[in-house]
Amino acid sequence: MWGRSAFRGGVTPATHKAQTQTQRIRQFPFAPLLEVPLLQHAGRPALPVVREGAAVERGAVLGRADGERSVPVHAPAAGRVQRIALMPSVTGAMVPGIYLEPFPGATQEVASGTACDLATATAEDIINAVQAAGIVGLGGAAFPTHAKLRMPPERRVRLLIINGAECEPWLTTDYRVMLEQPADVVLGVRYLLKATGAEAVVLAVEEDGREAGEAVLAAAPEGMSLKASFLPTRYPQGAEKLLIRALLGVEVPAGGLPIDVGALCINVATAAEIGRLLPFGRGIQERVVTITGPGVLDPGNYRMPIGTPLRFALEQVGTAADVTRVFLGGPMMGQPLASLDVPITKGISGFVAFTSAEYRDAGRVQPCIHCGRCVQACPMTLNPCQLGLLARHGEVETMRRDFHLDACFECGCCAYVCPSHIPLVQEFRAAKAELRRLAAHAVTEEKS
Numbered sequence: 349m350w351g352r353s354a355f356r357g358g359v360t361p362a363t364h365k366a367q368t369q370t371q372r373i374r375q376f377p378f379a380p381l382l383e384v385p386l387l388q389h390a391g392r393p394a395l396p397v398v399r400e401g402a403a404v405e406r407g408a409v410l411g412r413a414d415g416e417r418s419v420p421v422h423a424p425a426a427g428r429v430q431r432i433a434l435m436p437s438v439t440g441a442m443v444p445g446i447y448l449e450p451f452p453g454a455t456q457e458v459a460s461g462t463a464c465d466l467a468t469a470t471a472e473d474i475i476n477a478v479q480a481a482g483i484v485g486l487g488g489a490a491f492p493t494h495a496k497l498r499m500p501p502e503r504r505v506r507l508l509i510i511n512g513a514e515c516e517p518w519l520t521t522d523y524r525v526m527l528e529q530p531a532d533v534v535l536g537v538r539y540l541l542k543a544t545g546a547e548a549v550v551l552a553v554e555e556d557g558r559e560a561g562e563a564v565l566a567a568a569p570e571g572m573s574l575k576a577s578f579l580p581t582r583y584p585q586g587a588e589k590l591l592i593r594a595l596l597g598v599e600v601p602a603g604g605l606p607i608d609v610g611a612l613c614i615n616v617a618t619a620a621e622i623g624r625l626l627p628f629g630r631g632i633q634e635r636v637v638t639i640t641g642p643g644v645l646d647p648g649n650y651r652m653p654i655g656t657p658l659r660f661a662l663e664q665v666g667t668a669a670d671v672t673r674v675f676l677g678g679p680m681m682g683q684p685l686a687s688l689d690v691p692i693t694k695g696i697s698g699f700v701a702f703t704s705a706e707y708r709d710a711g712r713v714q715p716c717i718h719c720g721r722c723v724q725a726c727p728m729t730l731n732p733c734q735l736g737l738l739a740r741h742g743e744v745e746t747m748r749r750d751f752h753l754d755a756c757f758e759c760g761c762c763a764y765v766c767p768s769h770i771p772l773v774q775e776f777r778a779a780k781a782e783l784r785r786l787a788a789h790a791v792t793e794e795k796s
């Protein structure tokens with residue numbers, strides 16, 4: 349049994365998971381037009397390999413990876429390429445993408461490619477197959493998984509952590525994937541063990557997801573050393589650094605990576621996709637998305653084709669007339685969307701729609717009363733109160749240098765507990781953006 353120490357700070361908001369936790373994953377229909385971004389991951393956009401007007405099979409490669417920090421993009425439906433053009437994304441930026449018109453009556457059947465045989469594949473074969481499948485971190489980061497697996501030879505993975513600690517309120521995709529696809533998770537873990545040579549593997553799940561974690565353990569073949577750690581249900585338990593602290597009892601150094609302390613963290617849905625796709629040489633064409641919240645009439649977990657427009661998705665599940673805010677991700681780390689005209693991408697695990705009655709708008713901001721609640725809640729032992737004051741004075745360099753702004757991973761605990769409703773996380777995001785701008789400016793100055 350790996351450690352289960354709770355971290356310092358954090359919060360325990362109502363989880364609201366009951367709305368979708370007990371419902372089976374349902375297959376979503378194809379939208380009349382799918383909008384498939386060629387940039388859905390951290391890194392360089394994929395390069396289109398199809399022409400406008402081309403007919404493609406479901407699962408065919410639409411865009412190839414542009415180098416090591418890139419992954420290919422696959423067709424989410426059999427159809428015709430209508431246009432290759434810039435399209436809106438959930439970040440607000442326009443990105444290159446492919447508009448795909450599914451054929452009338454297109455089935456869910458997916459084209460297969462070259463299988464990656466677990467028995468005979470080398471570590472490098474598996475890492476290449478993970479890249480060819482277009483797999484990225486499905487927990488939200490969308491970092492290319494193959495790049496995480498391909499590490500310097502002097503690094504050793506002591507502990508492979510399969511992250512099923514879905515701590516964000518409302519979201520239940522990982523829970524349902526573990527419950528309904530335990531064999532895929534286990535097979536994915538076996539590929540990952542072979543690819544990394546990890547000494548040990550542990551599935552991390554919060555107590556309220558115990559049933560799902562046990563389903564995965566039950567699917568493990570005899571002799572497989574897969575263990576589980578059931579951690580206290582406390583937000584943000586699923587954060588990579590906090591999991592490592594809980595399981596290994598060590599801190600990832602500031603600015604460092606988990607591998608610096610011998611850990612590698614892979615989201616459980618990502619592991620399931622590896623197990624689901626690699627034996628058939630297929631690529632990601634869909635993912636499980638939670639659509640929920642008080643403003644959704646038919647909340648649930650849906651297996652959605654990549655590129656499904658959010659507006660179409662909400663029309664299918666039905667929404668209340670007075671939906672005022674739709675969050676990408678949960679309300680803690682997620683962000684309210686400025687537009688519904690954005691597509692579902694690989695890194696999106698859920699949407700939460702709030703009605704005017706439920707959504708507490710940040711309109712009632714009051715001055716800081718120095719109550720210290722934000723300091724107590726911060727799991728990174730930062731001083732959000734002081735950081736907030738500095739942010740309001742534009743002292744971003746002091747925030748970085750003296751108050752460790754870089755260690756803030758925007759979990760939202762400080763803002764959640766603040767009785768003055770100060771939008772601390774927005775202030776920190778803006779300060780980080782300003783620091784990036786200053787750094788880029790300094791580089792330009794140096795070159796000129």
Ligand code: SF4
Binds near residue numbers: 730757758762772773
């Ligand atoms: S958002 Fe940043 S400062 Fe606030 S609690 Fe989380 S880590 Fe700490």
Ligand code: SF4
Binds near residue numbers: 717720
């Ligand atoms: S919780 Fe809000 S009011 Fe209290 S110290 Fe922090 S910023 Fe100030």
